[in-house]
Structures are given as C-alpha cells and as structure tokens.
Amino acid sequence: MNKTANLPPKPVWKCGKCGGELKHGTVKITYLGNDLRVEELKCLNCGLVLITEELALGKMFEVEQSLEDK
Amino acid sequence: MVTHRANIYKEVGAAMDQVELRRLESKCSQENPPACTAGCPIHVDVRKLMLAIQNQDWKSAASILQQKQPFPGIISRICDHPCEDVCKRKDVGATVAISNLERFCLENYAPKIANVGAVPPKSQTVAVVGSGLRGLTTAYDLARKGYIVTLFEKSDRLGGNLWKHPEQQLPAQVITNELSVLNRPNVTIERNAGITRQDLSQLKERFDALYIGFAAQSEDALELLGENSTVDPISCTTPIAGVFAGGRFGNNSPINAVADGRRGAVSIDRYLQGASLTASRHGEGAFESKLFVNVNKIPSLPAVPMSHESGGYTGEEAVREAGRCLNCQCLECVKACKYLESYGGYPKKYLREIYNNESIVMGTRHANKMINSCTQCGLCAEVCPNDLDMGQVCLASRESMVRRGKMPPSAHDFALRDMAFSNSEQFALTRHQPGFDSSKYVFFPGCQLSGSSPEHVEKVYAYLTEQLVGGVGLMLRCCGAPAHWGGDQGQFQTSFEEMVVEWENLGKPQLIVACSTCHSMFREKLPGVVSLWELIKDMDLPIQGDGANYGKVAVQDPCTTRYEQGIHEAVRHILLRLGCEIEELPYSKELTKCCGFGGLTAFANPRLAQQIVENRIKESTVDYVAYCAMCRDRFAAHGKRTLHLLDLIFADDLQNAATRPDSGFSQRHEHRARLKRTLLHKFWQTPQEKERGYRTIKIICNEEISKLMEERLIFIEDVQQVIEHAEGTGSKFINPDNGNYLAYFRPARVTYWVEYQPQEDGFVVLNAYSHRMEIVEEVKP
Ligand code: SF4
Ligand code: SF4
Ligand code: SF4
Ligand SMILES: [Zn+2]
Numbered sequence: 031m032n033k034t035a036n037l038p039p040k041p042v043w044k045c046g047k048c049g050g051e052l053k054h055g056t057v058k059i060t061y062l063g064n065d066l067r068v069e070e071l072k073c074l075n076c077g078l079v080l081i082t083e084e085l086a087l088g089k090m091f092e093v094e095q096s097l098e099d100k
Numbered sequence: 101m102v103t104h105r106a107n108i109y110k111e112v113g114a115a116m117d118q119v120e121l122r123r124l125e126s127k128c129s130q131e132n133p134p135a136c137t138a139g140c141p142i143h144v145d146v147r148k149l150m151l152a153i154q155n156q157d158w159k160s161a162a163s164i165l166q167q168k169q170p171f172p173g174i175i176s177r178i179c180d181h182p183c184e185d186v187c188k189r190k191d192v193g194a195t196v197a198i199s200n201l202e203r204f205c206l207e208n209y210a211p212k213i214a215n216v217g218a219v220p221p222k223s224q225t226v227a228v229v230g231s232g233l234r235g236l237t238t239a240y241d242l243a244r245k246g247y248i249v250t251l252f253e254k255s256d257r258l259g260g261n262l263w264k265h266p267e268q269q270l271p272a273q274v275i276t277n278e279l280s281v282l283n284r285p286n287v288t289i290e291r292n293a294g295i296t297r298q299d300l301s302q303l304k305e306r307f308d309a310l311y312i313g314f315a316a317q318s319e320d321a322l323e324l325l326g327e328n329s330t331v332d333p334i335s336c337t338t339p340i341a342g343v344f345a346g347g348r349f350g351n352n353s354p355i356n357a358v359a360d361g362r363r364g365a366v367s368i369d370r371y372l373q374g375a376s377l378t379a380s381r382h383g384e385g386a387f388e389s390k391l392f393v394n395v396n397k398i399p400s401l402p403a404v405p406m407s408h409e410s411g412g413y414t415g416e417e418a419v420r421e422a423g424r425c426l427n428c429q430c431l432e433c434v435k436a437c438k439y440l441e442s443y444g445g446y447p448k449k450y451l452r453e454i455y456n457n458e459s460i461v462m463g464t465r466h467a468n469k470m471i472n473s474c475t476q477c478g479l480c481a482e483v484c485p486n487d488l489d490m491g492q493v494c495l496a497s498r499e500s501m502v503r504r505g506k507m508p509p510s511a512h513d514f515a516l517r518d519m520a521f522s523n524s525e526q527f528a529l530t531r532h533q534p535g536f537d538s539s540k541y542v543f544f545p546g547c548q549l550s551g552s553s554p555e556h557v558e559k560v561y562a563y564l565t566e567q568l569v570g571g572v573g574l575m576l577r578c579c580g581a582p583a584h585w586g587g588d589q590g591q592f593q594t595s596f597e598e599m600v601v602e603w604e605n606l607g608k609p610q611l612i613v614a615c616s617t618c619h620s621m622f623r624e625k626l627p628g629v630v631s632l633w634e635l636i637k638d639m640d641l642p643i644q645g646d647g648a649n650y651g652k653v654a655v656q657d658p659c660t661t662r663y664e665q666g667i668h669e670a671v672r673h674i675l676l677r678l679g680c681e682i683e684e685l686p687y688s689k690e691l692t693k694c695c696g697f698g699g700l701t702a703f704a705n706p707r708l709a710q711q712i713v714e715n716r717i718k719e720s721t722v723d724y725v726a727y728c729a730m731c732r733d734r735f736a737a738h739g740k741r742t743l744h745l746l747d748l749i750f751a752d753d754l755q756n757a758a759t760r761p762d763s764g765f766s767q768r769h770e771h772r773a774r775l776k777r778t779l780l781h782k783f784w785q786t787p788q789e790k791e792r793g794y795r796t797i798k799i800i801c802n803e804e805i806s807k808l809m810e811e812r813l814i815f816i817e818d819v820q821q822v823i824e825h826a827e828g829t830g831s832k833f834i835n836p837d838n839g840n841y842l843a844y845f846r847p848a849r850v851t852y853w854v855e856y857q858p859q860e861d862g863f864v865v866l867n868a869y870s871h872r873m874e875i876v877e878e879v880k881p
Contacts, residue, residue, distance in 0.1 A: 043833035043842060046826075052833075061873045062509070072877065078831055079875045081844070081853065086871040094872050098508035099465050 043080055045073035052080055061097050116496070121455045124493065127486040128448035129392045134428035136198060138389035139186040141359035144168045146183060146198055150425035153201060153418055162211035165202060170240045170358065171278040173210060174262065176202040177270045179355045182386055188393045188428050193401040196425050197413075200406075204413045221286060222246040224372045227307040229295045230320065232260030233354055234346045235313025236279065237361030238368070243287045245369055250307070251287065254294035258282070261351060268410075297324055304342065309368045312338075312345035313361065321345060335377040336364040344368055359385050392430040392485040433480035433490070436687070438712045439473055439701070440480060440490065447480070447490055454497050471497045472511050472704035475712070476585060477659035477694035479687075491699070498587025510872060512586035513849060514813045515700050518765065522547040522578035523595055527772040529576040530602040533565050534783050539609035540570025546615035547578040549746075551768025552729035554775035556746040559642075560614065560632065561779070567639055573606045574783075575599075576776055579618035585700045596625070614746075616667065616728055617698075620660035633670040633727060633745070641749055643678065650748060652681040654720040656735070658728035659694035671727055671745060678748050685719045695731040702734075703813070713738045723758055737762035766809065766816040794824040798862030805865050814852060814868050821845050822854040823863050840866060846874060 041052045052071040057079050059066050071080040081090065116124070132138070136146040145164055152161040165172045181199035189196045224247055228239045231253040239251045251258070258279050262270065282289065295303065303310055314321040316331045328339045333347040344367050348360040363384055370377055404421040406413055413421060433447060434440045443450065450470065457467035474494040481489035501507040521527065527547065532539050543564055545557040564572045577599060583592035603611070603626070613619045614632040622629045653675065661667045668689050675682055687693045693716050696702055696709035717724070717740035726732040727745040735742040736759065747757040763771065773791075780786035790796075797820045801809070809819070826832040826843030833842040844853045851874065855867040 042835050042837060044836055046832040046834040046841060046843075047830050049834075058876045059873045060876050065876075066873075076831075077877050078833070079877050080833060080842070081851075081871060081875070083853070083867065083869045086853065086869050090871050090873055094510070095465060095508075098510060099468070 041071055041080070043071075045076055045078055047076045047078060048073065050075050061094055064097050066093070116451075116455050116458055116493075121451060124451050124488065125448055127484070127488040128430075128446065128451070129390045129486065130430045130446045131448050132389045132391035134391055135186040135188055135389050135393070136183040136196075136428075138391075139386050140168075140183040141355050141386045142168045142362060144183070144202075146196075147425065147427055149202070149205075150196065150422040151427065153205065153422035154425075156415070156419060158205060158209035159211075161205045162209060165205065166211060170237045170362075171281070172202075173206050173274045173278045174270065175355065175358065176206045177274070178262075178265055180353045182353070182355065186388075188395055188426055189401075189424055192395050192398045192426075193424065194403040197403060197421055200413060201418055201422055204415075204418045207412060208415070219244065219246040222248070222372075224248065224308040225250070225306070226309045226311065226368055226372075227252065227303045228311045228313055229303075229324070230254075230260065230313030231258040232313055232351070233262070233357040234315070234361035234364065235260075235311065236282070237358045238311045238313060238365045239287065240282060241362055241365035242368060243282065243284060245365075246286065247369075247372070249287045250290060251282070252290045252293040252295050254292070256291050258289065258291075295324065297326060300324060300343075304340070308342070309371055310343045311336075311361075311364050311368060312343070313364075315346050315351050315357070315360075316349050318346075318349075318351070334363075334381055336360070336367045337377060342371065344371075356385075391428060392432065393426065393428045394430075394432055395426070398426065430485070432483045432485070433488070436479050436483045436691075436693075437477075437490075438715055439475060439708060442473075442708055442711070443470055447484075447488055447493075450490065451493065454493060458497060458500060468501070468508055468511070469704060471501070472699075473701055473708055474699050475659065475694040475696060475701045476699035477692075478662050479659070479691065479693060482662065482690055494699070495585075495587060498585075499589055500587075502587045502589070507587065509849065511704055512582065512588070512700055515582040515586060515703055516588065516591065517848070518769075519547070519578045519580065519582040519591075519595070521769055522576075522772060523598065526769075527576055527776050529574065529776050529780070530606065531784060532573045532606065533571045534785075536571035536573075538571055539573035539606045541568055541612055542573035542575050542603065542606055542609040544575045544577075544579075544611055544613045544618055546613065546618045546729075547772060548617070548729040548768070549614050549744075550576065550772045550775050552733050552763045552771070553744060553746065554771045554778070556744070556750050557614075557775060558779065558782070559750045560746065561783070563642060564612065567636075571609075572612075573609055574779065575602060575606075576772075576779075577602075579613075579615070579621040581617045581621050582700060584621060585698070596621075600626075616658040616660040616664070617730075619664070619667075631664070631667050631670065633674060634666050637670040637673045637677075641674070641677065643749060650678065650680050650723075650743075650754060652683055652722045653725040653743070654683040654685050654722050655688060656685070656695070656716075656724050656726040656728075656731050656742070657688055657692035658726070658731055659692055659698050660728075662690050662692060665689075674745065675725065675748070680725070680748070683720055683722055687719065695726075695728070695734045697730040697734055706811075709734075710738070733762040736760060764806065764810050765813070766806075769815060769817065794820040797823055799823075799865060800859060800862050801865040805868070809865075809868050812869060814870060818845075818847065818850075818852045818870075819854050819856075819865055819868060821847050822852050823856060826854075844875075851875065 043052060050073050053074050054069050055072045055074055056067055057070040134147045137143050149161055149164045169175045179199050183198050184195040187195040226242050226247050226249050228235045228251045231251055239249050243249045259275050262275055312324055322329050331338055331345045331347045336344045336347040338345050344364045346360050348356055367377055401424050404417050431446055453467050454471060471494050474491055476491035476495055478489060478491050481487050543561055550557050561574060580592045580595035611626055611629045612632055612635055619631050657668055672682055696712035702709040713734050717735050717738055724735055724740060724742040725745055726742055732742050732744045741758040743758050751757040777789055781788045799816050799819055822843055822845040825845040840855055840857055842855045844851050850870050850872055852870045857864045
C-alpha cells in the first residue's frame with residue numbers, strides 16, 4: 031500500500047515572517063463563548079495560523095452554524 | 101382587507117405566548133373545511149372526493165365516502181345534499197353536482213362492504229328501537245365501537261322509511277346489501293319486535309343504554325316516551341337517564357336523520373365512558389365554514405349536463421363535472437408572497453413553528469432562517485381576509501430573539517455594520533444651509549440613495565435650497581431601518597435618539613425624506629415628516645436632458661409606502677407632469693410587492709430575495725420607475741431596465757440611467773464617504789479632506805473578485821485593513837511558487853482573509869473569504 035496516499039498534500043504556503051514550513055499543531059479557536067481545540071497548519075515558530083478557504087467556508091462554517099443554534 | 105393601518109401595527113406586541121398564538125392562529129382560515137364539507141351534516145370530504153374522481157381513482161373515492169357515510173350505497177342515492185347549497189362554485193357557474201357524483205361513484209364502482217370491526221369488543225349493551233336511518237346509523241356507529249347492540253324493528257325487515265323510495269332511485273337489492281354490514285357478531289337484530297311504552301322500563305333493566313330512533317316529537321316518539329319526550333337537540337338526552345332519542349324534528353332530510361343518529365351514538369358512547377355529554381359538540385352537524393375563498397378571478401363554468409338524465413353521469417361527464425370543483429383553499433397570502441410560498445405551508449402552520457421556536461431553549465436553524473426571511477412588507481395582511489400580518493409576527497419574533505440573545509450573530513451583522521458606517525464620521529453630517537443659522541426644513545436623503553446615486557443627492561439639495569425659503573438644513577445618516585428590521589430595538593433606539601438630538605439642534609425643522617424606508621421609520625415618531633415627492637409635486641421641476649416624454653413606465657411602489665396614498669399620488673402626478681404614460685403593475689399601491697431588500701431578506705436568504713426580484717420584474721415588460729434606490733438597484737441588477745424617479749428629473753442620459761448596474765456594498769460606502777466630502781467642499785467650502793489611514797491603500801480587483809466579495813459580504817475597507825495589518829506587521833503567508841501573499845485580520849466580529857500580490861502603487865486582490873470563528877493563538881512578535 032502506498033503509505034503517502036492519505037497524507038495531506040504538502041502546504042503551498044510558507045510563513046511570511048520567518049520563511050519556515052507550516053506544520054500541523056493544536057490551535058485554539060473560539061466562537062460565542064465556546065472554545066475549541068483543533069489541529070491546523072501553523073508556523074510553530076511564530077504562531078501564525080492558516081485557515082484555508084476550503085476550511086473557512088466548509089467545516090468551520092458548519093461549526094459556526096451549529097454553535098449559533100445553541 | 102386592511103383599512104386601518106393602526107390595526108396591523110398593534111398586531112403583535114411582545115413575543116408570542118399561548119394566548120397570542122391562539123389569537124393569531126384563529127385569524128388564519130386555511131385549515132377550516134371547505135364550505136361543502138362543513139355544510140354536509142356528516143362532513144364528507146368532498147374536496148378530496150372531487151380530486152379522486154378527477155384522477156379516476158375510484159377506490160379512493162369509495163373509501164372517502166365510506167369514511168363518513170354509514171351506508172354509502174343508500175346515502176349516495178337519496179341524500180338531499182345540503183352541501184350543494186353552499187358550494188362556492190355556485191357564484192361562478194353552478195354548484196358542483198356533488199350528490200350525483202357520489203351516486204356515480206357508488207353505482208359504478210361499488211366498494212366491498214366495509215369489514216370494520218377491528219376494535220376490541222366492549223361488554224356494555226345498547227338497545228336501539230326502530231330501524232330507520234336514525235336507528236340504523238346509531239346501531240352501526242356503536243357496533244363499530246365494539247358495543248353489544250340489539251336492534252328492535254317492529255316489521256319484518258330493516259329500513260323503515262327507506263322502502264318508500266321508488267325502486268328506480270333506491271333498489272331493494274341495494275338496501276339489503278348495504279344493511280348487511282350489520283350482520284356482525286356484536287349486533288342482534290330482533291324483527292317483528294314492536295316496543296311499547298311498557299316494554300321500555302324492562303329494556304332499561306336489560307341494557308346499559310337505549311336509543312329511540314324516531315324524529316323528535318314524532319308520533320312514534322310521543323307514543324313511546326309520553327311525558328318524557330322532550331329531547332335535547334344537541335345531546336339527544338331524554339329526561340330519563342340512559343335513554344336517548346332523535347333530537348331533530350321531521351323526516352324530510354335523510355342526511356340530517358343520519359347525522360341525528362350519529363349524534364345519538366356519540367352521546368351514548370360518551371355516556372357509557374363516563375364523559376361529558378355537552379362538552380365541545382359544536383363540530384357536529386352542518387355548520388358554516390370560516391374558510392375564505394376568493395372567487396373573484398375564477399372564470400365561470402356551467403354545470404356539465406347529463407346525457408342520460410335519469411341514468412346519471414357517464415364516466416367522462418363525471419370527471420368533467422368534478423373538475424369544476426374549485427378545490428377550495430384560502431392561501432390568498434401564499435399566492436401573493438414568494439416568502440410564504442417558499443416554505444411550502446401557510447401562516448397557521450408557520451405560526452406554530454415560530455411559537456415552538458420561541459418556547460424551546462434552542463431555536464432551530466430552519467425556524468430561525470424562516471423568521472429572518474420575511475421582508476416585513478405587509479402584503480399578507482393586505483390580502484388576508486382577517487388581516488393576519490406575518491411580517492409583524494416575524495418582526496416580533498426577531499425582537500424577542502435579539503432580547504433573549506438567541507439571534508444568530510451572522511444573520512444581520514453585515515447590515516448593522518453598514519448602518520454603523522453610515523452613522524459614523526465617514527458619512528454622518530448635520531448642517532444648516534450655508535449662510536443660515538436656522539433651518540425651516542432639513543433634507544434627509546438616506547443612506548441608500550446616497551450610496552447609489554450621490555450625484556442626485558447633491559442636485560436635489562441644491563434644488564431644494566433654491567426653491568424653499570427659510571433655510572434647508574442637511575442631515576446625512578441612516579434612518580435605523582436595518583436595526584429595526586433585524587429586531588434590534590436597542591440599536592434602533594440609540595440611532596434614533598442620536599438623530600433626534602441632531603434634529604433638535606437644528607431647531608426641529610420639517611424633515612424632507614427621499615427614501616420611503618426612512619419615511620416609514622420616522623412618520624409615526626416625528627411630526628411633519630414629508631416625502632420629497634409630496635413636497636415637489638407641484639414645484640418647478642428642473643428637467644434635464646431627455647427627461648420629458650420618456651414614454652410608458654410601470655411604477656414600483658416601495659413596500660414601505662403601502663398605505664401612503666399621498667406618496668402614490670404625488671409620484672404619479674410627477675410622472676404625468678414629466679410626460680410619462682403610466683402602467684399600473686398588477687400589484688401596486690396598497691398591494692405593492694417588496695424588492696426583496698426589506699426585512700433584510702437579501703442577507704438572511706439571498707436565494708429567496710433573488711426569486712422575489714425575478715418574480716417582480718416579470719410583471720410587466722415596460723421599463724420600471726422606482727422611487728427607492730434599493731428597488732432600483734435590485735431590479736437593474738437582475739437585468740430589468742429601471743429608472744429612479746430622480747433620474748427622470750436630474751439625469752442627462754436616461755438610457756444609461758435605466759441600465760446602470762447595482763452599485764454594490766463597497767461602492768455604496770465609497771459613494772457615501774465621497775458625497776460627504778463633496779458636499780462639505782461645495783456647499784460649506786470646507787477644504788477637501790483627504791482619505792486617511794488604510795482607506796488610502798489602493799486596491800485592484802477584477803470584476804470576478806468584486807462580485808465574489810459582494811457575495812461574501814466583504815467590503816473593500818475590510819481588504820484594506822487586512823493588507824495594512826499584514827504589510828505593517830509582516831504577519832502573512834507566502835506562496836514561494838508565485839509570490840502571492842495570504843493574510844488575515846479581524847476588525848470586529850469577522851476574520852477576513854485576503855490573497856494578494858503587490859503591484860506598483862497598489863495591491864491586486866486574488867481571493868477573499870471570511871469566517872466568524874476567532875483564532876486565539878498568539879502570534880509571537
Ligand atoms: S390569507 Fe393567509 S393567513 Fe389569511 S386566512 Fe388566508 S391563508 Fe390564512
Ligand atoms: S367548489 Fe369544491 S371544495 Fe369548494 S365548496 Fe364546491 S365542492 Fe366544495
Ligand atoms: S414578505 Fe411580506 S407578504 Fe410575505 S410574509 Fe413577510 S410581510 Fe407578509
Ligand atoms: Zn514563522
């Protein structure tokens with residue numbers, strides 16, 4: 031089996047502050063008083079977090095909607 | 101139809117409680133039965149039956165009849181059909197031949213004798229005396245409920261008066277067949293068993309209840325009951341406990357005799373179950389339905405004649421005759437309103453959903469969206485026979501959601517930000533006319549006209565200062581409608597109070613408003629508010645270019661002018677003076693339709709708002725004239741040639757004006773800010789202020805990106821702030837392959853992301869998106 035098949039593609043973005051690669055790391059996000067911890071791409075050096083368009087308009091939007099109904 | 105506006109405005113006070121729900125629900129007549137069913141003493145579902153006949157679904161037709169008729173083959177042949185007297189088709193042709201159609205169904209497609217008896221048997225016993233329609237019906241109904249019934253008939257055959265009908269109308273075979281439904285284990289039939297008054301007390305001993313199946317006060321009844329023959333017409337009780345009898349006089353109406361027997365059965369059942377004999381019995385027997393049916397626009401259709409008068413309808417004739425049924429419904433509001441139509445129901449259903457949404461801790465997305473999708477235009481109340489105003493219901497519900505902290509923040513945030521912009525330094529301005537230190541008038545153009553056609557605001561202001569004596573002040577700001585529509589009474593109040601302070605500082609001049617939404621926000625709160633149109637209708641008009649003789653136009657009255665007859669007339673008067681020929685849209689004046697912007701529908705439910713516009717612009721092929729900037733822009737955005745009334749007076753190129761595209765949100769901000777600077781410069785000789793801070797960042801985006809930003813509700817100034825922040829702090833991502841940057845910034849409640857590329861003195865925007873979640877990760881310096 032091809033072991034790389036399920037790995038996310040290498041991110042195209044690099045940190046603009048330090049030029050470093052982005053890695054998956056824990057990120058704290060919050061909405062309407064609800065704190066969530068998620069695994070997102072970020073620069074482990076500078077702390078800069080990347081939210082892609084796909085994520086913002088997809089999964090994240092869904093979570094926002096469900097939190098709004100609470 | 102609504103005659104007093106005051107009525108509908110107090111329709112809904114606070115959020116809905118049970119009592120309020122009931123009150124509002126009772127206004128919606130849609131769930132009431134059609135006239136025919138209500139007029140039928142046993143409530144046959146005629147409307148459904150007519151549909152079944154049209155579909156030639158004879159099995160369903162028979163089962164619809166069986167559901168209510170104890171002996172369908174008999175009743176369909178002899179019914180005196182009071183339903184037909186009240187059928188709504190009567191006013192547009194002739195009453196539907198309901199009875200003949202029922203007969204057709206059963207003559208040609210006789211159903212199997214219903215094998216009903218699945219209920220668990222009961223131990224209680226009932227004696228029924230007499231086997232005319234009353235006794236037969238009572239016996240049948242009680243047997244179906246599982247009671248042990250004994251039927252006493254003095255002759256040697258069941259049926260009583262039924263045998264008096266001519267064989268041709270009611271064949272003996274049919275009677276025998278139909279009555280065989282009583283051949284069941286819990287029914288005993290005693291033929292040749294005449295009952296005398298003496299026998300009665302004995303029967304009382306043997307049975308738990310008795311039914312005397314004779315008409316009230318008939319000879320038979322008097323003979324049996326003697327001094328006890330007074331019968332209550334509602335409960336069929338006699339003075340003797342446990343003895344019931346026909347409560348209706350006479351035998352002239354077979355169907356009423358059946359209903360009388362049914363009433364007796366209901367009473368006996370209740371009596372034996374220990375339930376109240378009198379509670380809620382208003383639904384029994386014929387009554388007048390409250391269902392409203394508008395037959396105004398329905399073409400008249402004569403009855404379908406029978407080719408063989410005595411033989412009844414042929415199949416083809418029956419289908420045609422049933423096709424004349426109006427399938428009576430109210431749905432007046434649903435037919436008029438795309439919003440009500442789009443949720444697939446009608447107000448009575450919606451009210452319940454809104455009520456439930458309020459009474460549970462957590463609203464549902466479906467209900468929230470429904471409540472936020474109404475344009476609050478009031479058309480429903482205008483067309484509803486009982487003035488039910490769903491707009492006011494939705495508004496009250498939004499207010500309650502905001503109060504309880506249950507309004508989804510995403511619903512109206514954008515519109516409220518737009519309002520905040522208009523009430524900020526960027527646009528807000530209050531001044532006396534240059535050279536004056538008091539104002540007799542103050543011109544209030546409103547944020548949307550200023551955002552859409554700033555040049556008109558400038559010209560109108562100049563015009564008013566020339567025409568009017570006593571000083572015309574100017575007030576630039578938003579009227580607060582977005583907060584009002586969004587149910588945010590707090591923000592509305594704050595905005596309104598700010599505005600009142602400014603107005604008082606000017607010395608409370610008469611307010612001249614160019615936008616009908618502003619008008620609707622102020623008319624009940626500030627004295628003397630006048631629309632620009634009423635004010636100028638007889639003044640000299642500075643017609644420019646080819647304004648005169650534009651030709652035929654159709655008028656779009658904004659929904660906020662629904663009951664402003666004065667404005668409707670003024671606008672038409674001006675159009676005639678301009679030499680236009682006026683076409684009235686099918687929905688105009690008090691019946692006018694919203695453009696989809698009202699109530700902030702365009703934000704809560706963009707797809708519906710689009711359908712609303714598309715539907716509205718289809719009403720006529722001639723060019724529209726609107727006198728609300730939002731109506732104008734929304735119609736134009738959907739390809740309808742639409743002029744603003746001010747275009748006809750002030751624009752030099754009307755062809756251009758009619759097709760000018762929608763300004764878009766960012767451009768409206770831009771226009772307002774620039775309008776303020778221009779006016780200050782032109783009228784008050786204030787040195788032209790330059791834009792400052794991030795507003796000076798030059799943004800370059802192609803049409804596709806501009807459109808995307810509009811759809812995603814992202815302003816140019818949001819993009820400017822992201823870039824300012826990214827370039828100032830270096831917090832951005834870079835794509836080494838193409839050198840694009842990606843960065844985010846969160847000015848308030850929304851995080852904006854922009855992908856961009858520096859170019860000469862500006863930045864090219866390549867993508868933009870947003871989310872409401874906040875990233876709380878700390879970025880190291
Ligand atoms: S117009 Fe609408 S709300 Fe009024 S009775 Fe008819 S269906 Fe109900
Ligand atoms: S038109 Fe049809 S639904 Fe209406 S009253 Fe007549 S039979 Fe009934
Ligand atoms: S959009 Fe207008 S007609 Fe439709 S429910 Fe709302 S207020 Fe009534
Ligand atoms: Zn970094």
